Every structure is written in C-alpha cells, then in structure tokens.
Amino acid sequence: MSINRKNTLLLCMIAAFGLFIEMGCATKKYVKQQVDPVSGRVDELTEVSKRNENAIKDVDSRAQSGIQSVQAKAAEVDGKAMAADQKALEAQQMVKNAETKISGVETSLNRKIGNIDSYKPVENASVNFDFNKADLTDEAKAALDQLAAKVKGSKGYVLEVQGFTDNVGADSYNLTLSQKRSENVVRYLSQQHQIPLFRMFILGLGEAKQVEDNKTKAGRAANRRVEITLLKSEIESMSN
Numbered sequence: 001m002s003i004n005r006k007n008t009l010l011l012c013m014i015a016a017f018g019l020f021i022e023m024g025c026a027t028k029k030y031v032k033q034q035v036d037p038v039s040g041r042v043d044e045l046t047e048v049s050k051r052n053e054n055a056i057k058d059v060d061s062r063a064q065s066g067i068q069s070v071q072a073k074a075a076e077v078d079g080k081a082m083a084a085d086q087k088a089l090e091a092q093q094m095v096k097n098a099e100t101k102i103s104g105v106e107t108s109l110n111r112k113i114g115n116i117d118s119y120k121p122v123e124n125a126s127v128n129f130d131f132n133k134a135d136l137t138d139e140a141k142a143a144l145d146q147l148a149a150k151v152k153g154s155k156g157y158v159l160e161v162q163g164f165t166d167n168v169g170a171d172s173y174n175l176t177l178s179q180k181r182s183e184n185v186v187r188y189l190s191q192q193h194q195i196p197l198f199r200m201f202i203l204g205l206g207e208a209k210q211v212e213d214n215k216t217k218a219g220r221a222a223n224r225r226v227e228i229t230l231l232k233s234e235i236e237s238m239s240n
Contacts, residue, residue: 119158119231123150127185129224132169134180136188140226144185147228148193156233159195161185161202164209164227166220171206179204185226 125147127140136144151157163182165174182202189195212219 118234120234121160121229122232123147123230125228125230126225127228128221129181129226131166131220131224132177134177134184136184140185141188144188144228145193147230148189148195151195151230152193154232157199158231159189159200160229160231161200162209162227162229163202163204164223164225165207166223167207167210167214168220174206175204177204178206181226185228 125143127136127143129135129140130137147159151159161182163178163180163185165178165181167174169177179202182204186197186200186202189200190197207214207223210219210223211225212222214220214223
C-alpha cells in the first residue's frame with residue numbers, strides 16, 4: 001500500500017472517529033434534553049405528593065382531635081347525667097323518708113287526738129291566796145305536795161290549773177293576778193316535784209266562777225284560789 005493511500009485511510013479513520021465522538025455528544029445532549037423535563041416533573045409530583053400527604057396527616061390529626069374532644073364532652077355529659085340521676089334518686093328517697101315521717105306524725109297526732117276524750121277528771125285540789133297576793137302560802141304548798149305524790153311515776157295524766165280572784169279591783173288587773181297565781185302553782189310543781197310542763201295547762205280567769213259570795217270577807221277569801229284538776233287517760237290506765 002502506498003503512503004498516500006495509508007495517509008488517506010488514516011485521515012478517514014480520524015474523521016470517522018471525530019464524527020463518532022460528535023454524534024455521542026449530540027446523543028448525550030439530546031438524552032439530557034429529554035430527561036431533564038421528566039426529572040423535573042417527577043420532582044414536582046414528588047413535592048405535590050408530599051404536600052398532599054402532609055395535608056392528609058393534618059386533616060387526620062384534626063379529625064382525631066375533634067373526635068377525642070367530642071368523646072370527652074360526651075363522657076362529661078354522661079357523668080353529669082349520672083350525677084343528676086343520683087341526685088334525683090336521693091331527692092326521691094328524701095321525699096319518701098319525709099312522707100314516712102309525716103305519716104308517723106299524723107298517726108301519732110290522730111292517736112293523741114283520739115285519746116283526748118279518754119281523759120277524765122279523777123281528783124281536784126284547791127289552794128288559796130292572801131288578798132292581792134300571788135305567793136304560795138305554807139298551806140298551799142302542803143296541798144300541792146299531796147297532789148304531786150299521787151301522780152309521781154304515773155303516765156297518761158295532765159293537770160288543769162285555773163287561777164281566780166275575788167271581785168275587788170279592775171277586771172284586767174284581776175285577770176293578770178289570777179294568771180300569776182296559776183303560774184306560781186305550775187312553777188312549784190315543776191321545780192319541787194319535777195312534773196313536766198307539758199302535763200300542765202294553765203289559765204287565769206280573774207273573778208269568774210265564784211264559789212262564794214264576794215259580799216263577805218270569808219267569801220272573798222274562798223274565791224282567791226287556784227284549782228288543780230287531775231285528769232287521767234282511761235286507755236293508759238287499762239294498758240297498765
């Protein structure tokens with residue numbers, strides 16, 4: 001082969017190689033031009049996907065928080081409802097207890113009212129007073145001591161205490177004086193003989209119910225008095 005031919009062949013090979021290199025560069029450039037937009041789109045889709053995922057997580061978190069809040073409020077409402085029910089039950093029980101007590105009181109009161117007519121007078125005592133005085137004399141105290149001895153330890157009895165005066169003085173003054181005389185009798189029986197106050201009923205009647213004529217000194221002395229009537233229950237007596 002001649003030198004010129006060799007040189008020509010070499011030049012052709014160099015030219016071919018250069019062309020190959022140029023084509024490779026062009027291909028890479030073309031591929032890059034095609035790939036870069038796709039890669040950018042993929043990155044964009046990835047970013048959108050992340051944003052969507054975060055948005056979904058945020059919505060889910062708020063939904064869970066809302067559910068928990070609703071559940072907490074529901075539990076609170078249930079608790080208040082249970083407390084209200086308990087209070088209602090307690091109120092109903094209180095009403096029932098009150099009704100039971102009222103029924104018991106009514107029964108006891110009706111029984112006592114029914115027993116009123118069973119009290120009958122069994123004994124009378126009378127104590128006298130000095131003119132315009134309400135203090136108990138020694139004779140009056142002795143009479144009260146005898147009466148107290150008869151009721152000591154007894155049940156089912158009451159004492160009816162009525163005070164009186166003569167006709168000397170104003171009616172209003174005599175009413176007050178007769179009331180004081182009755183009160184002194186009750187005070188003596190309570191303090192000296194421990195007779196309960198609820199068993200004694202007092203009333204000052206002034207110059208009413210005269211037992212003697214007020215025209216005489218002896219008559220007026222007889223009218224200055226306190227009468228004590230002992231009443232006993234026939235039902236209580238029979239039960240004993």
